[in-house]
Amino acid sequence: MSLVDWSRAQFALTAMYHWIFVPLTLGLSFIVAFMHTMYYNTKAEKWKNTTKFWMKIFGINFAIGVATGIILEFEFGTNWSNYSWIVGDIFGAPLAIEGILAFFLESTFIAVMFFGWDRVSKKFHMLSSWFVAIGSNLSALWILVANAWMQNPVGMEFNPDTARNEMVDFWEILFSPTAVHKFLHTISNGYVVASLFVIGISAWFILKGRHLEFAKRSMLIASSFGLISSLFVVFTGDGSAYDVAQTQPMKFAAMEGLYEGGEGVVLVTAGMLTPGKKYDNDKDEYVFALKIPNLLSYLAERDANAYVPGIRNIIEGDKENGIIPLEERMKNGKIAITALKEYKTSEDKTIKDEALKTFRKNYKDFGYGFLPDKESAIPNVPLTFYSFHIMVGLGFYFIILFAIILFFSIKQTIDRKKTWLKIALWSIPLGFIASELGWVVAEVGRQPWTIQDLLPTMASTSHLSTSSVQITFWLFTVLFTVLLIAEFKIMIHQIKSGPKEERS
Amino acid sequence: MFENLSYLALQQYWWIIVSLLASVLVFLMFVQGGQTLISQLSKNEKEKSLLINSIGRRWDVTFTTLVTFGGAFFASFPLFYSTSFGGAYWVWMLILFSFIIQAVSYEYRTKTNNFLGRKTYDTFLFINGILATILIGTAVGTFFTGSEFSVDKLNITNPADPIISRWETATHGLEAALNITNLSLGLAIFFLSRVLAGLYFINNIDNDSIVKRAAKQVKLCTIPFLVFFLLFVGLILTKEGFAVNPDTKEVFMEKFKYLHNLIEMPIVLIMFLVGVVAVLYGIFLGAFKSSGKGIWFSGAGTVLTVLAILMLAGFNNTAFYPSTYDLQSSLTIQNASSSKYTLTAMSYVSLLIPFVIAYIWYVWKSLNKKKVSDDDIKEDDMAY
Numbered sequence: 001m002s003l004v005d006w007s008r009a010q011f012a013l014t015a016m017y018h019w020i021f022v023p024l025t026l027g028l029s030f031i032v033a034f035m036h037t038m039y040y041n042t043k044a045e046k047w048k049n050t051t052k053f054w055m056k057i058f059g060i061n062f063a064i065g066v067a068t069g070i071i072l073e074f075e076f077g078t079n080w081s082n083y084s085w086i087v088g089d090i091f092g093a094p095l096a097i098e099g100i101l102a103f104f105l106e107s108t109f110i111a112v113m114f115f116g117w118d119r120v121s122k123k124f125h126m127l128s129s130w131f132v133a134i135g136s137n138l139s140a141l142w143i144l145v146a147n148a149w150m151q152n153p154v155g156m157e158f159n160p161d162t163a164r165n166e167m168v169d170f171w172e173i174l175f176s177p178t179a180v181h182k183f184l185h186t187i188s189n190g191y192v193v194a195s196l197f198v199i200g201i202s203a204w205f206i207l208k209g210r211h212l213e214f215a216k217r218s219m220l221i222a223s224s225f226g227l228i229s230s231l232f233v234v235f236t237g238d239g240s241a242y243d244v245a246q247t248q249p250m251k252f253a254a255m256e257g258l259y260e261g262g263e264g265v266v267l268v269t270a271g272m273l274t275p276g277k278k279y280d281n282d283k284d285e286y287v288f289a290l291k292i293p294n295l296l297s298y299l300a301e302r303d304a305n306a307y308v309p310g311i312r313n314i315i316e317g318d319k320e321n322g323i324i325p326l327e328e329r330m331k332n333g334k335i336a337i338t339a340l341k342e343y344k345t346s347e348d349k350t351i352k353d354e355a356l357k358t359f360r361k362n363y364k365d366f367g368y369g370f371l372p373d374k375e376s377a378i379p380n381v382p383l384t385f386y387s388f389h390i391m392v393g394l395g396f397y398f399i400i401l402f403a404i405i406l407f408f409s410i411k412q413t414i415d416r417k418k419t420w421l422k423i424a425l426w427s428i429p430l431g432f433i434a435s436e437l438g439w440v441v442a443e444v445g446r447q448p449w450t451i452q453d454l455l456p457t458m459a460s461t462s463h464l465s466t467s468s469v470q471i472t473f474w475l476f477t478v479l480f481t482v483l484l485i486a487e488f489k490i491m492i493h494q495i496k497s498g499p500k501e502e503r504s
Numbered sequence: 505m506f507e508n509l510s511y512l513a514l515q516q517y518w519w520i521i522v523s524l525l526a527s528v529l530v531f532l533m534f535v536q537g538g539q540t541l542i543s544q545l546s547k548n549e550k551e552k553s554l555l556i557n558s559i560g561r562r563w564d565v566t567f568t569t570l571v572t573f574g575g576a577f578f579a580s581f582p583l584f585y586s587t588s589f590g591g592a593y594w595v596w597m598l599i600l601f602s603f604i605i606q607a608v609s610y611e612y613r614t615k616t617n618n619f620l621g622r623k624t625y626d627t628f629l630f631i632n633g634i635l636a637t638i639l640i641g642t643a644v645g646t647f648f649t650g651s652e653f654s655v656d657k658l659n660i661t662n663p664a665d666p667i668i669s670r671w672e673t674a675t676h677g678l679e680a681a682l683n684i685t686n687l688s689l690g691l692a693i694f695f696l697s698r699v700l701a702g703l704y705f706i707n708n709i710d711n712d713s714i715v716k717r718a719a720k721q722v723k724l725c726t727i728p729f730l731v732f733f734l735l736f737v738g739l740i741l742t743k744e745g746f747a748v749n750p751d752t753k754e755v756f757m758e759k760f761k762y763l764h765n766l767i768e769m770p771i772v773l774i775m776f777l778v779g780v781v782a783v784l785y786g787i788f789l790g791a792f793k794s795s796g797k798g799i800w801f802s803g804a805g806t807v808l809t810v811l812a813i814l815m816l817a818g819f820n821n822t823a824f825y826p827s828t829y830d831l832q833s834s835l836t837i838q839n840a841s842s843s844k845y846t847l848t849a850m851s852y853v854s855l856l857i858p859f860v861i862a863y864i865w866y867v868w869k870s871l872n873k874k875k876v877s878d879d880d881i882k883e884d885d886m887a888y
Contacts, residue, residue, distance in 0.1 A: 055886075059611060060611060060615070063608050063610070063611035064607075066564070067603075067604045067606075070570075070600060070603055071600050073574055073578075074589060074596060076578070076585070077574075077578065077596075078589045078593055081586040081587070081589065081590025081667065081668075082586065082590075082666060082667045083586075084582055084585045084586035085582055085583055085585075085586040085668050088578060088579075088585060088586065088842070089582060089846050091578075092575065092582050092842065093579045093842075093846055093850055093853075095574075095579065096572070096575035096579035096580075096853070097850075098575060099571050099572030099573075099574075099575040100853060100856055101856065104568055104572070104864065105863075106568075107564040108565070108863060108864050111561055111564070112871060115871055115884065117884070117886070119870070119873070159843070162843075163660050163668070164582075166843040167842075167849070168845060170849045337661050338661070341661035344657070344661070369663060370666065459663070459666040459667075461667065462669075463590065463591070463669065463671060464676070468593060468594075468676065472597055482619075483604075483608055486608070486612055486618055486619035487608070489618065490618050493616050493617035494615070497616075
């Protein structure tokens with residue numbers, strides 16, 4: 001594997017570890033804040049114990065989330081040095097705002113949340129729990145704005161004198177549809193993960209016949225929150241997919257395993273890809289597939305008969321439908337690169353002006369000039385396809401699960417539904433899996449780009465030896481795995497010891 | 505309002521903000537200093553737990569300041585971010601590793617079934633205390649001594665090898681620790697963090713024997729702190745510095761550059777002197793009077809002194825991140841900064857900083873109405 005592969009592996013590793021903990025933080029913070037409010041309103045000891053129990057779990061999870069998070073921010077510099085310069089003018093801002101606006105809010109009020117019992121007023125203490133929830137969700141906002149901008153670079157312009165992209169419209173970046181969908185989809189997914197977590201653990205208590213009232217109380221809150229959130233996930237997921245179809249057609253095609261595009265394209269709800277299928281061979285796309293006619297066209301363009309390009313169309317081009325062949329884009333990219341060089345090295349004003357004009361005309365394909373071959377423009381299709389379909393399938397399953405649990409919770413018969421309780425318990429990991437797969441779709445599907453169409457991964461790295469990154473990769477693997485085991489063991493113990501027993 | 509500022513004024517404004525964050529970070533590293541003092545200041549587990557719970561309520565603010573410092577530096581001077589982080593890879597990785605292991609340690613050390621055992625987590629805290637202070641100090645030292653890197657923006661036009669910033673040593677930053685100037689700053693910050701930690705404990709902990717031991721440690725650590733600090737100041741004020749010609753932007757070596765900067769910017773000179781005196785006065789209060797006010801004087805003094813030192817590195821036509829490999833690759837606040845648009849937008853965001861400081865202040869005050877004591881920890885089932 002080359003430097004860029006190891007750099008990607010390290011980023012994927014650290015990001016995926018970090019993401020084990022973040023969704024739970026995003027969702028659990030609100031669940032805790034809600035319980036805390038119940039305590040504030042009712043003054044009932046039982047709510048205090050419920051709040052404290054989930055708050056402790058939150059704290060254990062939060063600590064490792066912080067530990068795994070710090071590296072991500074700095075990795076842009078340490079391992080993606082070229083990226084940091086070429087887009088730092090835009091990308092750095094949300095990271096700084098995240099720190100100033102969100103992280104301080106989070107960390108300051110977490111101290112009140114944990115140590116505020118009997119030290120501050122009850123109202124201020126309760127509000128602090130809300131500030132923690134708002135702070136953690138705000139931090140998600142800014143990093144997701146940054147990520148969305150990589151996928152759909154808006155509000156910027158390349159400055160040939162500084163050899164980088166520069167921000168020209170802050171609001172366009174913040175309110176880009178990609179950012180809005182990504183943010184809403186991601187945080188609501190966090191609420192789903194946390195709800196599944198709370199329901200699963202509560203189910204375990206009921207199955208063990210312990211802390212029944214506490215467990216039922218927690219379950220009612222989490223299943224209501226989960227049901228609303230999981231419906232919202234579908235809605236924002238649809239928005240995200242539409243957005244991908246508009247801005248990243250290659251990713252969209254990979255998500256569906258679509259090689260041959262056309263009009264009125266079917267949606268594959270489930271299926272198996274043909275091994276060895278390439279854009280330039282005639283193998284069938286799927287070994288088998290459950291299809292719904294015209295739905296993909298509708299999802300991509302809001303028109304059941306609309307044209308949707310497949311991978312082959314994007315590579316070979318489809319001029320009728322306005323798709324430029326990849327070879328031409330690679331050529332344009334090389335022209336842009338050469339023109340930039342001419343602009344920067346020539347002393348002659350007319351040559352410079354001419355070069356700049358050529359550069360501007362071809363800049364939209366700048367990144368294609370770095371691609372070694374056509375193949376490298378295609379992401380890993382099976383990984384993207386299966387990740388996407390499993391994620392969507394799980395998403396719909398969660399809705400059903402939440403609805404059933406909520407139904408029995410309201411009917412107050414949940415403690416007798418042993419099968420559903422077992423299913424709920426075993427659904428905890430599914431939430432985490434769906435969440436991670438979402439990032440696989442987003443990040444594997446957009447390869448080879450760090451900045452869509454403008455900068456590929458191989459032009460984004462630092463000037464390091466492959467072995468340096470190999471060493472840090474393995475160091476992170478060992479360290480994060482050890483910390484994960486520690487977290488897991490502490491968490492299990494904490495859960496098993498249960499909440500403080502209430503006297504009824 | 506910020507739109508009317510010149511590009512240079514915005515660059516200077518952001519150099520001040522980033523320097524301010526760095527200065528506050530150095531002050532807040534009393535947490536790290538405290539982590540290295542735990543065993544010296546405690547005679548039993550109970551005292552140890554007092555100490556850890558005392559700094560344990562502050563560690564995340566230090567951590568957050570570091571993260572915000574990184575983000576702000578990225579947003580305002582991205583060329584530094586790409587050159588230093590991507591180049592001095594090993595130094596930054598070591599610093600980051602030490603913060604990763606710190607972040608779990610407070611929360612996990614006393615938890616049952618914590619896999620690694622309490623001792624390991626306490627060792628993690630100790631390692632973070634040593635590495636973070638010495639290495640961050642060493643890294644800042646290179647602002648005056650330079651590093652071996654090159655920056656060539658034309659590289660982006662070569663698809664076979666498009667990387668703009670390149671480090672030219674195989675040790676990727678570790679070589680900085682071999683330089684006496686860098687090392688003396690690293691050690692000065694290490695001992696300063698222990699002095700500040702001692703003063704903080706005197707202020708924060710309700711236990712006479714710990715206060716007595718802390719006062720003794722303040723005295724003990726002040727001596728090496730002063731030795732290394734004066735050595736560092738002496739070395740940079742007498743050395744050649746990396747000057748920038750304001751018209752041609754050419755970087756050249758100037759004898760006594762940092763001494764000139766100090767004299768030519770009287771405000772910085774005053775900040776520096778006031779800062780040093782405040783640090784010493786705070787030490788005097790803590791070490792000889794066991795007064796809790798020491799941390800306020802020494803803390804504020806630390807911020808002023810570090811701020812002054814960073815002004816010397818970046819202002820008055822000086823290259824703040826010099827390259828000894830290729831002088832013209834050196835980074836200045838002008839050639840390393842973000843665009844005028846971004847700096848303007850970020851300047852509006854910076855107006856929120858006073859509010860952030862205000863609520864942190866308010867929260868700390870309301871949480872710290874009384875000092876940390878044994879009873880306090882016993883009653884609190886959330887304690888570390």
